[in-house]
Amino acid sequence: MARTKEFDPEAALDAAMRLFWRKGYEGTSTSDLTGELGIARASLYGTFGSKRGLYLAALDRFLAGAAGPTAADILASRESALDAIRELLETSATPPEGNAPYGCFAVNATVEHGDADPEISSRTTGNISRLETALYGALLRARAEGELAPGVDPKSAATMLASLNHGLKVLARAGVEQRDRINTTIDSVMSMLGSPSSAGTD
Numbered sequence: 449m450a451r452t453k454e455f456d457p458e459a460a461l462d463a464a465m466r467l468f469w470r471k472g473y474e475g476t477s478t479s480d481l482t483g484e485l486g487i488a489r490a491s492l493y494g495t496f497g498s499k500r501g502l503y504l505a506a507l508d509r510f511l512a513g514a515a516g517p518t519a520a521d522i523l524a525s526r527e528s529a530l531d532a533i534r535e536l537l538e539t540s541a542t543p544p545e546g547n548a549p550y551g552c553f554a555v556n557a558t559v560e561h562g563d564a565d566p567e568i569s570s571r572t573t574g575n576i577s578r579l580e581t582a583l584y585g586a587l588l589r590a591r592a593e594g595e596l597a598p599g600v601d602p603k604s605a606a607t608m609l610a611s612l613n614h615g616l617k618v619l620a621r622a623g624v625e626q627r628d629r630i631n632t633t634i635d636s637v638m639s640m641l642g643s644p645s646s647a648g649t650d
Contacts, residue, residue: 465506470549529590541616597642
């Protein structure tokens with residue numbers, strides 16, 4: 449008869465996600481993991497295969513939205529497409545509450561690994577591509593609703609906004625002293641895109 453696992457793999461994966469998010473892959477030791485997860489080394493390897501396997505599973509869990517609404521969720525949450533884009537940017541630049549790690553796990557993974565690890569790179573670049581696609585859809589909606597400023601190309605703007613969104617997540621890690629710079633950046637880009645209040649006006 450198969451032996452019952454001594455821990456909840458889903459809860460362990462959540463704990464590992466936050467530990468890797470906070471300390472990075474290289475900064476997290478196997479001892480850190482077994483201590484944080486409250487499991488034996490044999491249980492960790494038996495369930496996830498290796499530290500790297502656990503890291504990849506944790507990154508996948510983050511990208512699936514385990515830490516909160518995804519970008520696509522936020523962009524679909526507001527009646528005004530431009531209001532939704534502003535909310536996304538402001539959410540990305542908002543310091544975490546409580547004991548949540550700073551920054552974004554996916555952005556941190558990009559900074560730590562770059563393109564050196566193909567499996568990690570495929571996940572992080574795929575995340576950027578999904579963000580661009582979601583932003584492109586929001587901008588098309590903004591144009592259809594008369595919110596988008598004349599001359600703004602939705603495809604190019606989506607690429608720019610995806611890059612800006614990632615940059616804001618990095619900048620937010622520098623702390624509250626960057627708040628004025630972040631606010632100015634968001635206000636400026638939203639002014640370039642247009643204003644929801646101008647919809648339907650000449």
